[in-house]
Amino acid sequence: MKKIGSLFIVSLLSGIITLGAYKLFLEPKSNSSLTTVSPNYSKNVSLGAENVDFTTAADMAVHSVVHVKNVSVRKVYNPIMEFFYGSKGSVQQQEQIGTGSGVVISEDGYIATNNHVVQDATDLEVTLNNNKTYKAKLVGTDSKMDIALLKIDADEKLPYMVFGDSDAIKVGEWVLAVGNPYNLTSTVTAGIVSAKARDLSNEGLQSFIQTDAAVNPGNSGGALVNTNGELIGINTMISSPTGSYAGYSFAVPSNITRKIIEDLMQFGNVQRGVLGVQGSELNSAVAEHFGINETQGFYINEITKKSGAEKAGLKEGDVIVKLDTKKINGFSDLSSYINTKRPNDVVNVTIIRDEKEKTIPVTLTKKELITYEAKGIEFEDISSNDKKEYGINYGVKIKKITNEDLIDYANELEGSIILSVDNVKAKDVETVTKLLSGKDKQRSRYEILTKNGKIVRIIF
Missing domain, CATH: 2.30.42.10 (PDZ domain)
Structure with missing residues (x-):
C-alpha cells in the first residue's frame, strides 16, 4: 500500500514538472496581456433597450408636455338649406376641434408647439399633466418651419424642459417621443435617431431629425428628448400611407426651434x-x-x-x-x-x-434687403399687405423683368405674383430659386396672379 502511495506521488510530481517545463520553454510567447473589465455603462451607445434607463428622461418630459386643443370655425355649404332659404342660407358655420401637443419651455408659461396644431384657431386651450386647464394666447408662428409659440398665465411655476443641442445628436442615439396621440395623455415611446437633416419636400428648405419612435396623430407639437431628458426636437409629422405610424417620424431640431422662439419673444417675428x-x-x-x-x-x-x-x-x-x-x-x-x-x-x-x-x-x-433673380426675373417674398389684398397665403412677387422673351409683357407682369412653378407651390423665394436652379435653358410652367386679379399660365 505504501508502495502504491509512493508511485502516485512520484507520478504527480512528474506531471507537474512536465507541465511546468512546457509552459516555460515550449508554449508560444505573447506580448499582449488580457484583462477582464466590467462593462462600461457610462454611455448608452451599443446597448440594447433593456440596458438603457429611460425612466428619468421620461419622468422629466411627461410633466413638461401638455395637451393642446384648437377650436376653429369653418364655413360649409349646405344644399338643403339653399333649397329652402336660397343662397344666403346655403353657407353655415361649423365648429371644429383639433388636438395636439406642446412643450412647456419656461416656468412662466411659454409653450412651443407646431404651427399646424394651432392654425386658424379661434380658441386655444392647454391642459397640463396635472389636469389643470388654461386658456392660451398665440404669441407668434413660423409656418415655414411649422413652429408656434403659446403663452398661458398659470397660477404656479411650471415644470419646463431645457433645450439640448440638436447638432450634437448622433444617428443611432436613443430618443423618446412624448405627446398625446389619440388624446392619450402623457404617452412615451422610444426609438433611435434614424437620420439627420432629412428634407421631405425635396426643396432643401426643411431639415428634420428622423426617428423610428412611434408618433401618431396628436403627437404633433410634442417633445423629442434624449436620454438626459433634454429637448432635441419638436415632433412634427410622420411618413405613412395610412395616416398612422408606419416606421418613421420627423421632428424640427431644437436648435432651429430655440432660435425661432427667441425671435418671436424678442421681435414678434422671425429674423432670417x-x-x-x-x-x-x-x-x-x-x-x-x-x-x-x-x-x-x-x-x-x-x-x-x-x-x-x-x-x-x-x-x-x-x-x-x-x-x-x-x-x-x-x-x-x-x-x-x-x-x-x-x-x-x-x-x-x-x-x-x-x-x-x-x-x-x-x-x-x-x-x-435682397432680391433674387432667375431666368431673367427678379422676385421677392410677398408682404402681409399683399396677402390681404389678394386673399392668398403664399406666393412670390415679380419685382422686375429682364428676360428678353418677356420684356414686352413687363408692365403687366411686374408686381404680379407667382403662385407655382412646374406645379409646385411658390411658397417663398427659396422654393422658387431651388426649382429654377440650373434650368436656364429649360422651359418651366408658371401660374401667375396678375395685378388685376386674373390667373394666367405661361411657359418659357
Missing part, C-alpha cells in the same frame, strides 16, 4: 439671415457634369445680388463644404445651419476653389 447662394447638391453625376472632384458639399451655381455671399467674394463654381464647424453634405445641411442664425451674424464659410480649401467669413444679410 440669408447667405445668398443658389446651387446644387453634389454626387458623382453632378460632379462629373461640372468637372470637379468633390462628390459631397454644395455647389454654387449663382450668387444673389446684394447678399453677404456677394460682398464676401464667394463665386460661382465654389463648393461649400463647411459652415463654421458644421460639415455640409447638401442644401438641407446648409439651410438648417443658416436657419439658426440672424441677419448680421458672421459665418465662416469653408469652400473648395480650384481644388484648394479656403475659409471666408460671410456676414448674413437680412432677407428683406
Whole structure:
C-alpha cells in the first residue's frame, strides 16, 4: 500500500514538472496581456433597450408636455338649406376641434408647439399633466418651419424642459417621443435617431431629425428628448400611407426651434439671415457634369445680388463644404445651419476653389434687403399687405423683368405674383430659386396672379 502511495506521488510530481517545463520553454510567447473589465455603462451607445434607463428622461418630459386643443370655425355649404332659404342660407358655420401637443419651455408659461396644431384657431386651450386647464394666447408662428409659440398665465411655476443641442445628436442615439396621440395623455415611446437633416419636400428648405419612435396623430407639437431628458426636437409629422405610424417620424431640431422662439419673444417675428447662394447638391453625376472632384458639399451655381455671399467674394463654381464647424453634405445641411442664425451674424464659410480649401467669413444679410433673380426675373417674398389684398397665403412677387422673351409683357407682369412653378407651390423665394436652379435653358410652367386679379399660365 505504501508502495502504491509512493508511485502516485512520484507520478504527480512528474506531471507537474512536465507541465511546468512546457509552459516555460515550449508554449508560444505573447506580448499582449488580457484583462477582464466590467462593462462600461457610462454611455448608452451599443446597448440594447433593456440596458438603457429611460425612466428619468421620461419622468422629466411627461410633466413638461401638455395637451393642446384648437377650436376653429369653418364655413360649409349646405344644399338643403339653399333649397329652402336660397343662397344666403346655403353657407353655415361649423365648429371644429383639433388636438395636439406642446412643450412647456419656461416656468412662466411659454409653450412651443407646431404651427399646424394651432392654425386658424379661434380658441386655444392647454391642459397640463396635472389636469389643470388654461386658456392660451398665440404669441407668434413660423409656418415655414411649422413652429408656434403659446403663452398661458398659470397660477404656479411650471415644470419646463431645457433645450439640448440638436447638432450634437448622433444617428443611432436613443430618443423618446412624448405627446398625446389619440388624446392619450402623457404617452412615451422610444426609438433611435434614424437620420439627420432629412428634407421631405425635396426643396432643401426643411431639415428634420428622423426617428423610428412611434408618433401618431396628436403627437404633433410634442417633445423629442434624449436620454438626459433634454429637448432635441419638436415632433412634427410622420411618413405613412395610412395616416398612422408606419416606421418613421420627423421632428424640427431644437436648435432651429430655440432660435425661432427667441425671435418671436424678442421681435414678434422671425429674423432670417440669408447667405445668398443658389446651387446644387453634389454626387458623382453632378460632379462629373461640372468637372470637379468633390462628390459631397454644395455647389454654387449663382450668387444673389446684394447678399453677404456677394460682398464676401464667394463665386460661382465654389463648393461649400463647411459652415463654421458644421460639415455640409447638401442644401438641407446648409439651410438648417443658416436657419439658426440672424441677419448680421458672421459665418465662416469653408469652400473648395480650384481644388484648394479656403475659409471666408460671410456676414448674413437680412432677407428683406435682397432680391433674387432667375431666368431673367427678379422676385421677392410677398408682404402681409399683399396677402390681404389678394386673399392668398403664399406666393412670390415679380419685382422686375429682364428676360428678353418677356420684356414686352413687363408692365403687366411686374408686381404680379407667382403662385407655382412646374406645379409646385411658390411658397417663398427659396422654393422658387431651388426649382429654377440650373434650368436656364429649360422651359418651366408658371401660374401667375396678375395685378388685376386674373390667373394666367405661361411657359418659357
